[in-house]
Amino acid sequence: MLYIEIHQLRTKRLRISQIARKLKISRNTVYKYLNMTFEEAVEEFGTIERKKKLDPYRDWIVTWLQENPSMSGAQILDWLQEKFPDLQVGESTVRRYVKEMREIYQIEKTDEPREHEAVDELPPGKQMQVDWGQTIQKTIDNKDIKLYFIAFVLSHSRQKYMEWQDRPFTTKDTIRCHENAFRYFGGMTEEIVYDQDNLIAVSENAGDLILTKKFQAYVNERKFQIYLCRKADPQSKGKIENVVKYIKYNFAAHRIFSTIGDWNEKAWNWLERTGNYKVHQTIKKRPYEVYQLEKKHLRKISSPLSLTESNPIEIITRNVNKDNTIRYKSNRYSVPIGTYTKCSTVNLQINNEKLIIIEPTTGEILAKHTISLEKGKLIKNTNHARDHTESLDMLKQRVLHLFPTGEASRQYIDEICQRYKRYRRDQLLILQRVAENDPHWIPMALEKCIREKLYSANAFQDVVNYLKLQESNPILEIQVNSTKLVSSIAVETRDFNTYIQRMGGKTNE
Template identity: 30%
Template sequence: MKIDSHIIFEIHRLSDLGYKQRKIARQLGISRPTVRKYLENPKRERANLPGRPSKLDPYRDLIHQMLEKDPDVSAPVVLQHLTAKGFDGKVTIVRDYLRKQRGQKAFGQAFLRIESEPAEQFQIDWGHFGHITYGETRRKLYALAVVESFSRMIYVEFTHSQKQEVLHQCLLHAFSFFGGTAKQIVVDNMLTAVTERQGNLIRFNGHFLEFLRPFKITPVACHVRAAHEKGKIESAIKYLRYNFLPLRSFVDIVDANLQVRDWLHQVANVRLHQGTGCRPIDRFDQVQLRPLPSLLPDCRETSQVKVYKDFAVRFDANTYTTPPWVVGKLVTVKADSTTVSVYLNQKRVAVHQRSWERKKRIELPDHRDQVKKLQQKLWHDKNVAAFSSMGQPAVAYLKGLLESKQPIRKTVAKLLALKDQYGSASVLYAISKAAFFNAYGAEYIENILYQEMTPKNHHPPVQLKNEALNNIRLNEPCLADYDAYIVKRGQTDG
C-alpha cells in the first residue's frame, strides 16, 4: 500500500519541527515503522507481495457498496448482510477489514496543520456534559470552551443554557480571562452565530455581530462537517471531557465553575502541550491581545415583565419578589448564572440569588415586611375603618381581600357605595355568603346584592361646597356596646 503524498509531506514537515517519530505516528494515525521508512526514503513503496486468500475476498465489492452508502456502518451490521449472502466467518475479520478500509480513506483526506500567529485567533465551541440536579429539577450542563490558537491557552465556563445571551456572557468572561481579544473568532454553524449558509455565502447572527462590534473581532465560520478547521478547540473539548470530568461531581453551577477554574490554573494551562511542546501559559507570554474597550456591554438575559399582585415577577419558571410599591408596574429583569435583578426605569429595585430549581418562590424578608407595614397602614385608612366598623364579618372579609391580593382601597370604596345603596344588613349578608365560597372581590358582593336584594330608597345628602365634608364617613355604632352599658347600669342601680 502506498501512502498518500500529503502524508509523506506531513511526516517530513513534523520531523523538521523537531517531532519524534512516536509523536508523528500518533499525530497522523500511522505506525512508527511507517514513519521511519518514509523519513529514510520518501519514495519508498511496499512490494506487492501475494497475500493469503481471505474468506472476505468474494464479498469485497459488497462491503465497498455498503461503505459507500454509510461510511460509518458498524461491523455487526455488515456481518448480518454478508451472512445472508453465505459468509460463514466471524465479526473479528469483518472489523479488521473495515478498520483497514477506513484507515486508507483517512490517508486520502489528510489535512495540514495550520499554525496561527500570536493573538490572531480564538476558537470556540460548546460541549454537553450531562446534568446537575437541584431538588427535583434536572438542568442540562453545557460548557463553552475558548482557546487562543497560538498558545493553546484554554478558558472554560459551565452553563445551563446555550442561549444567545449566555453565549455572550461566556465570551465576555473569556475575554476578561485572557485580558483582551484576538483578531478573529472561529465558530461552527451554531444558530447563535450563523443563521444561514449557502456554500461560501454566510449570514451571521445579527445579535452576535452586534456583540462583537465593540471588540473589533472578525467572525470566521467553519465549513459544514469540517471539524479539522477548528481542530484546536475540538481537542480542548476532548481534553476537558477526559481529563477534567472523570470522577467529579458538582453541587451546582457555581461549584462546577470553581472546579474548572482551578483545573485550568493547575492542570490544563500549565501542562506540556503535545502539539507545541510548551506549556500554554508560557507561550501565552508571546501573545499581545487587543485591549478590551473601556465600556463593556451588559450581556445578561433580559426580559420585560409585569409585577403581579403577589408582589413578584415570573422568570425562568420561578417567581422573585419585589417591593410592594412596584405592583402593577412593568419592570426589566436581568439575570446571569448567579443573580436575578429587577429594574424599574433603570433603577435596581430588587436583587436575588438565582434559583435553578423550578416552580419556586424566592422571597426577600424585607419585601414581606414592607407588605405587612402597608397592610397595617391600611387599617388606619378612613374608608377601611368605616367598613371595619360594620362588624366582624366585614373585618374577616377584609383579611380575605388582603390574602387574595385584591386592591383594598378600591374594593372598600366600592363596598361602601353598595352599603349606601342596599344598606348595611344586606351588604353583611352578601359578605357572609361570598366568604363561604371564598369569593373575595367587590364584583361578587355586587352580583349577590343585584340578584337577591332590592335597593332601599336612597336620598342623597345635601352637597356642600367643601368637597372634603361631602366625603366624611361615620363608623357604624356597635349596638352591643350600648346593650352591655344598659345592663351594667341596671345592675348598679339595683
C-alpha cells in the first residue's frame, strides 16, 4: 500500500520532500520505492519475509511509541533491557528499528511543550538585556573565520547595540563594550539582565550574587542592579535572545568579512538602517522612534571609569555538570548535590593521589576523591546523594522551630523570603544550617540583624561568625577604650646621670 501511495502522489507532481512529509517517511524511502517496479516491490516485500532481531518485540515497541510519541530510541532500548534482561542488541539497531516502526505506523515524534506566560511591558529606562553570540563567516580569501559579538537591547523601546571581535570576549572587553553601549544609548537603565556567563558571575549564592572581581568593581562604580537568569531558562531574557538571532541571520548571514573595523562599521550602519529602524513585530513601532522617548528616562553617565587593572591569579578550574559532577582525566567525580545550582565552576587541587574539589569563593572543600587510573568511570561519594527536601512551607516551619519563639523571628524570616523570592529555598537552607550549627548565637544575631536591618541569610551567617569571633578574642571588646587605658598607666623614669654613667662619662656630682 505504501508503494502505491507513493506512486500516486508522484503522478500528482508532488516533490520528494512533499511526499515524505505527507506520508511521514524519510526521503530515502520515497526514492527507494520510486526506483522499484511493482513486480520488484512484490518480490521484495510480498513473498520474502525478512526477519529482524527485534521483530519478536515489535508489539511492545509499537505500543510504547503510540502511548509515548516523544520516546527516543535510547529509552526504548532501556525499557527492552529492563523487561527482557537477556536481550543483547546494539543501540543503533534499536534506533533504525524504531525509525522504521514510526514510518510504517506513521507515529510522528513529538516534544512535550513548555508552557509560557506573557509578561507586561517594562517602563522606559527600567531594564536592559545583554547576551553574547558567535558566527562563522567567509573571508575575502574564501576562508572560514569565527567572529564573536556582544549585543544590548533596551527592553522598553527595543533599541539595539552590538560590537564584534575576532577573538573571545574577556571581562575587560565586556566592560569596555558596556561603556560604548551606554554612550550609544545616551545613558543606562536601572537593571541589566544577564545569562550566567563566567565573564561576569561566579555564583548565584542564594540571591546574594557573587560576581567576578573585575565585574563586581565595575558594578560598584556604575551602581546598576543585576538580574541573573536561571540556568536553562532563556525565556527570562527572550528579548535579547531574539536580538542575537536577528543579528546572526539578518546582518551576518552570507556577509563577507575583511577586517574587524570594517565589520563593526557595517554592523552599526545596519543598526541605523534596519535593526533599529524597521517596525518591531511585537510593539508595532520603530525602535528608534520609541527610543527617542525612552532616552529621557535613562540614567546619565558623566564621570569616567576609575577602575584599575589587577593581576589575575592563575587557578585550575573545572565546570560543574548538571548531574553535579566534574570531569578530570576522562573520569567523572561527584560533588555534593546542589553544587551545580550554586556555582558553575570549582577549583581543583591535586595532592599525591587525592583530588580535592574546592568552592572558589569561600575556599570550602566540597569533596575529596582518590584519583582513578581508569577511564570513563564515575567516582561518587556515598554522602553525595540527592536530598529530597520538603516543601517550602515545611522548610520554613522547620527553620522557625530553630529560631527563638516569637513574632520577631517570624517577621524576620518572612521579610527574607519576600526579598529573595527566587532564592527562598536557598536562603532558608542557609538559615537552617546556621541555626543547627550555632544555636547559642541565634537570639543575639537575630536581635542585631533586626536592629541593623540586615535581611539576608548570608548577612545573618556573617553576624553569627562575628559574635563567635568577638567571644574568642576579648581584646576586640576593649579596643574602644584603649586610649583611656594607655593614659592611666604610670611610666617609670630614670635620672639623666644614670645614662651618662652607663656611657662612661662624668657626672656633675
